[in-house]
Amino acid sequence: MAGKVFFSVSMSLDGFIAPESHAVGVRAMESFSAPEERSTDPDVQRWMTQWMQLQQWIFPQRFFRENLNLGEGGEEGRDNDIARETFERTGASVMGKRMFDLGEKSWPREAPFHTPVFVVTNDKRDPWQRPGGTTFHFVNDGIEPALDQARQAAGDRDVRIAGGAATILQYLNAGLIDEFSITLSPVLFGSGTRLFQGVDADRVALQPLRAEPSPRVTHLTYTVRQR
């Protein structure tokens, strides 16, 4: 029996999953991975501050620290369980080229997926194998072939559409998402990349599945039905 197709993102209360703008984000991630050259550009600093606020629920979690080899210890409450469950259900991921470009600058050598990852891109490139079990495959013929390959690779486990927003929306509007989770963070961005920009609202209907508040955030899960 095949797994589900899902996405799981952290979102600001005003609907953004990344600060303004992608170009600034690329510079922020370069700065992040080379702290000795940390940028003093106010745009880069603002981007990184908002990003840290959005994601701050996950940094203290034991699972997050283990998965990125940041050391022992960490919190073990429901936030930690949810982070771990999201990882463990995922047999393969799909991402867009922009997310890959951003991640390539910021993931550690041992990239945090530990499964096959299918990158939807026009770039022709051989599979890129990282230590720890992550292999990036570059798929040049669109979102459906990428998903087919991910399903194949995932076996009984689920396929995660990792991002970014534009890629998630393509899958959502195409009716290819079974369910999704949003970790709603108590922060307002004012601008940035909106998760649901361009959603086909006449087509996508939601059914609430779970809502789990934690002291830091609210974890919301919905199933998707096509109208």
Next chain:
Amino acid sequence: MAGKVFFSVSMSLDGFIAPESHAVGVRAMESFSAPEERSTDPDVQRWMTQWMQLQQWIFPQRFFRENLNLGEGGEEGRDNDIARETFERTGASVMGKRMFDLGEKSWPREAPFHTPVFVVTNDKRDPWQRPGGTTFHFVNDGIEPALDQARQAAGDRDVRIAGGAATILQYLNAGLIDEFSITLSPVLFGSGTRLFQGVDADRVALQPLRAEPSPRVTHLTYTVRQR
């Protein structure tokens, strides 16, 4: 001891508190209050469908039915308690002219506030007293004088900034909101009136206070601090 200043709205998961557009909404509300002339305009029908989806959690509640004289009965769970608590804490409301214009076409003769309401507007108009205790006062000198008058009228109870989005944002950006509640509905609009459009994200910081899932929606409450 003075009460708090708060707002409480239903929001779509993609951040809208009203469908597209205000002009269509005015026609939808006219149609709503005169069902024998129900519009067949697809824009009006779409507006009303989205509005009903956004607000559908409240229609079956006992408090809502009582408050609008829709008859006996109704649900009495946590959704009902929250609707009642929001009403009971409110000693006076403030609203913008656009919300008033929309409401004037759709509220019953016995308007559902049962307290003084201060309308921020350039229109000069005598107080408009409705049966059941609602009196609309038209304030011509801006948001702060309107709030001062509402505080005075509310006494120990709280002041609710009723809407619409532009008015709520003016108070939020001016640092005049103490806390707010969002009832997050499992619906995507794609377009419409965004709650947080134009928020001064560098100034407004949030602290989560409560998150209460119900089977239909998620009730989120935040306190606001100025940075």
